[in-house]
Amino acid sequence: MSTAVDQPRAVREEDALDLQRVDNFLRQHIAGLEGTPTLAQFPGGASNLTYLISYGERELVLRRPPPGAKAKSAHDMLREAQVMAALKPHYSYVPAILATCDDNSVIGHDFYVMERLRGSILRRDLPTELGLDVEGVRKLCQGFVDRLIELHRVDATSPELQHLGKGDGYIARQVAGWSDRWQKAATDDTDACTDVVAWLMAKQPLQDNASCVIHNDYRFDNVVLDPEHPLNIIGVLDWEMATIGDPLMDLGGSLAYWVQADDDATFQSFRRQPTHVAGMLTRREVIDYYGEHSGLHVENFDFYEAFGLFRLMVIIQQIYRRYVLGQTSNPQFAGFGQAARYMAGRCRRIIAGSSL
Structure with a gap:
């Protein structure tokens, strides 16, 4: 077995399951x-929890919400399983759903079980065991974008998929919705960002x-690579937020996490995937590659890039508000208010240089 295969760890005490049930x-x-x-638990993931259940050589993956999550909240396991089951025939990279459970007497939450895709998942650094040179990294990066383009080409009008979204007007709903969430996430030390919100409203x-x-x-830590042939993506994970929407909004959201080699030290500290290594495309190169191979116009991408950063800023601020209110005591969240202000600065730099 390749040492690059993503491995689970012992289950955290607060995340324990009744394995007999x-x-x-x-x-x-x-x-x-x-x-x-x-039973073991995969590391990472600030949202839903992921476990490996092994019956000898037979391996299953169980996904459930975190402790304290309310039903029908942002942790809708049954919807995620429904999306995956509907998409699987059209997009082969989706893991197969094996079972769903809405009986809370089993573990106290809805959950689903899927096949395990044994492979490598890229997190902060590129494993040396993958043996990729600069050209290999570039091909890996291009393949990563290709899989997103392939997803965006799936026929969303098919009966099993068309009900996943709310129809036309996705961009307008996103701008209004995330602007509202921003207002509700404010704390005493928040940069109000009225200028950023106004620009997004006006330029959408x-x-x-x-x-x-x-x-x-869509990020590198949500795709699975064949560890023996790492240029091959064998799976795409974490479909919790999948819907029917605008493809450039999807790309903009991905690029909010794309830290490249020449970014400043603060943004480098946010990096969760190895997008800084030699051979990786820059954000501009990703945009151009996507445009060339998708056929969509990407010349005026400033809005999508700024909105992706704004959405990430809101997520960071929401976590920080929970910390300020004492709803979480995780010390790593203490700096999230400052991180949100930094993201606002990145939004303003895009706005200042925009020709929109």
């Missing part, structure tokens, strides 16, 4: 499970570029 449920819904199961496109399936959280 889970085992009883799984044996009723998945054929061929034999032996005594073992009058209509969507297209209406297609979008991932809404």
Whole structure:
């Protein structure tokens, strides 16, 4: 087994499951499970929790909300499983759904179980075991963008997919919705960003570029690579926020996390994926590559890039507000207010240089 294969760890005490109850449920819904199961937990993920359940060589992955999550909130496991099941026939990189559970007597939450895709997941740094040179990294990066383009080409009008979104007007709904969330996430030390919000409101496109399936959280740490042939992406994970929407909004959201080699030290400290290594495309190169291979016009991408940063700024500020109110005590969140202000500065730099 390649050492680059993403490995789980011991289950955190606060995230423990009743494995006996889970085992009883799984044996009723998945054929061929034999032996005594073992349980481990995958690291990472600030939202939903991901576990590995092993029956000898048979490996299953269970996804559930974090402790304290309310039903029908942003952690809708049954919707995520529905999206994945509907998309799987059209986009082969989606893991197969094996079972869903809405009986809270099992683990206290809705959950779903999917096949495990054994492979490498890129996080902060590029594993040396993958053996990629500069040209290999560039091909990996291009393949990453290709898989997003392929998703955006899925026929969203098919009966099983067309109900995943709300129809035309996606951009307008996103701008209004995230602006409202920004207002509600404010704390005493918040930069109000009235100028940023006003610019996004004024410069938003009058209509969507297209209406297609979008991932809404497409990053390197949500794709699985074949560890023996790392240029091959074998899976795309975390479909919680997938919907029908504008493809350039999806790309802009991805680029909010894209820290490149010449970015300042503060932005470098935010990096969660190895987009800084030699061979990786710059943000501008990603935009141009996407435009060339998708056929969509990307010349005036400033709005999408600024909105992607704004959306990430809101997410950071929402977490910081929870910290300020004492709803979470994680010390790493203490600096999130300052991080949100930094993201506002990045938005303003894009706005200042925009020709829109």
